[in-house]
Amino acid sequence: MHYLSTRGDRTPRKFCDILLEGLAPDGGLYMPAHYPQIDAARLRALRAVYREQGYAALAFELLSLYIDDIPAPDLRRLCEKTYTPEVFGTRAITPLKKLGARRALGVESENAPQRGQFLPDSPPHSGAMGQEAGKKWAAAAHSQPTIPKSDRLLEDGFYLEELSNGPTLAFKDMAMQLLGNLFEYELARRGEALNILGATSGDTGSAAEYAMRGKRGIRVFMLSPHGRMSPFQQAQMFSLQDANIHNLAIEGVFDDCQDIVKAVSNDLDFKRRYRIGTVNSINWARLLAQVVYYFAGYFQATASESEKVSFSVPSGNFGNVCAGHVARMMGLPIDRLVVATNENDVLDEFFRTGVYRVRASRDTHETSSPSMDISKASNFERFIFDLLGRDGARVKALFQDALAQHGQFDLSADPAFAEVRARYGFVSGKSTHADRLATIRDVYARFGVTIDPHTADGVKVAREYVQPGVPMIVLETALPIKFAATIREALGHEPERPARFAGIENLPRRVQVLPAEVQRVKDYIAQHCDS
Ligand SMILES: Cc1ncc(COP(=O)(O)O)c(C=O)c1O
Numbered sequence: 001m002h003y004l005s006t007r008g009d010r011t012p013r014k015f016c017d018i019l020l021e022g023l024a025p026d027g028g029l030y031m032p033a034h035y036p037q038i039d040a041a042r043l044r045a046l047r048a049v050y051r052e053q054g055y056a057a058l059a060f061e062l063l064s065l066y067i068d069d070i071p072a073p074d075l076r077r078l079c080e081k082t083y084t085p086e087v088f089g090t091r092a093i094t095p096l097k098k099l100g101a102r103r104a105l106g107v108e109s110e111n112a113p114q115r116g117q118f119l120p121d122s123p124p125h126s127g128a129m130g131q132e133a134g135k136k137w138a139a140a141a142h143s144q145p146t147i148p149k150s151d152r153l154l155e156d157g158f159y160l161e162e163l164s165n166g167p168t169l170a171f172k173d174m175a176m177q178l179l180g181n182l183f184e185y186e187l188a189r190r191g192e193a194l195n196i197l198g199a200t201s202g203d204t205g206s207a208a209e210y211a212m213r214g215k216r217g218i219r220v221f222m223l224s225p226h227g228r229m230s231p232f233q234q235a236q237m238f239s240l241q242d243a244n245i246h247n248l249a250i251e252g253v254f255d256d257c258q259d260i261v262k263a264v265s266n267d268l269d270f271k272r273r274y275r276i277g278t279v280n281s282i283n284w285a286r287l288l289a290q291v292v293y294y295f296a297g298y299f300q301a302t303a304s305e306s307e308k309v310s311f312s313v314p315s316g317n318f319g320n321v322c323a324g325h326v327a328r329m330m331g332l333p334i335d336r337l338v339v340a341t342n343e344n345d346v347l348d349e350f351f352r353t354g355v356y357r358v359r360a361s362r363d364t365h366e367t368s369s370p371s372m373d374i375s376k377a378s379n380f381e382r383f384i385f386d387l388l389g390r391d392g393a394r395v396k397a398l399f400q401d402a403l404a405q406h407g408q409f410d411l412s413a414d415p416a417f418a419e420v421r422a423r424y425g426f427v428s429g430k431s432t433h434a435d436r437l438a439t440i441r442d443v444y445a446r447f448g449v450t451i452d453p454h455t456a457d458g459v460k461v462a463r464e465y466v467q468p469g470v471p472m473i474v475l476e477t478a479l480p481i482k483f484a485a486t487i488r489e490a491l492g493h494e495p496e497r498p499a500r501f502a503g504i505e506n507l508p509r510r511v512q513v514l515p516a517e518v519q520r521v522k523d524y525i526a527q528h529c530d531s
């Protein structure tokens, strides 16, 4: 497989090159030259692989379609090393949790996917939360009022896909754990080192730091918006004392951090001199790893290849749902891809109107789903590249020129815009603080399940798009403990805390506050690594 840039550079590159390179030299994002196609027979075979051999084997099968410069036995070993019950808490790695329908369907086990084949081997969140969660779950399930008749349709085939049972309690671990192992493998093979520059609104940062800490030849410089992450997220990152981890709190919002990452990456001399790489979803490897759990979710929610499912995805940087787009382009029978935003509704606005209008930092709201406080969605460029027939020159004109000059572009009159829903399956919606609280309360009251504020945004919007006969899978993107204040506000009690995070907020911190200036970040990097 070769990769090319969304902004027109068609120099063919291999996977391991773009893994280390991150952003393309022309400022674009890397995309595969084509999407390998999965027909019904192949999908059936993949279902059998997943059922009989598990998530790591499925990951290997899918990744091999895109990676032909790592020998197959090595790639398989990397997948097996990454996706283990020890790291992700359950044998299923991304179990589906059925919300409701127990009484409506008359089945026994609340937690077992009724159509799926890969039964979770544990109660919800047992990997991260332990026995207590399981007991509460069982108690709550038995004390539920009967689901009102009018809600049965709504709740039939309504699932959460658990993606947040990894080391840092957010879906980012799913890809970041693999990335850590891929980087280590490839750097050792080349005898090289890498300085990773990343931007986080709260979850990418800790996932990357936990995945890279102690790894030979890797340093991490992680930019975060000063004072805007939850106390738990700050503690997760800033309490790390490893010499190869550098936390830089930037006086700005997430978009300022991401802009700095791109500006540094676009200074090609600096990038080469200091061997700068990326771990954000601008790195194709992140997206590729995320494609796998769309397949795993599909296999659990369906019994045959003739069935379709929809996914609802809490969205900010458009990386997670873009992986769903890739899965759909490969032929996974996805009906709708529901883009759920918070009050920072740039993406919802585009999918409703055709106008993509990025917001300035001062217009980016500080919300109770803070990891989605993003107003410039990096991966959106990847979807527009596909939507516009992979016309790199046009994508460049929109993302490099129109956005810089006017802060927006308008595709409402373009015939392609009509295909957004009909051909690509995208729909969208928005969730506010009040929606979030109401959804957290509702899901807890009905099902005894506590969901985090981002997942709540996904559930709220998903409910607007449920269709009879099509399972709806909401991606659970974080665990509630990361956002305890909102859970307290919604439910009046503390979310459960995994024992390993007890007292994390009181640990000594290592963090440097810097203004949102590219040069200051470059100076810091130059001082802390050898050229
Ligand atoms: C908890 C959580 N939910 C949702 C999102 C949005 O995902 P994406 O940026 O891939 O759209 C993020 C951050 O990216 C997140 O950390």
Ligand SMILES: N[C@@H](CCOP(=O)(O)O)C(=O)O
Pocket: 199, 200, 201, 202, 203, 204, 205, 279, 280, 281, 282, 316, 317, 319, 320, 371, 372, 378
């Ligand atoms: N919500 C993210 C923002 C960065 O997203 P990424 O997927 O591009 O790394 C975060 O938690 O940092």
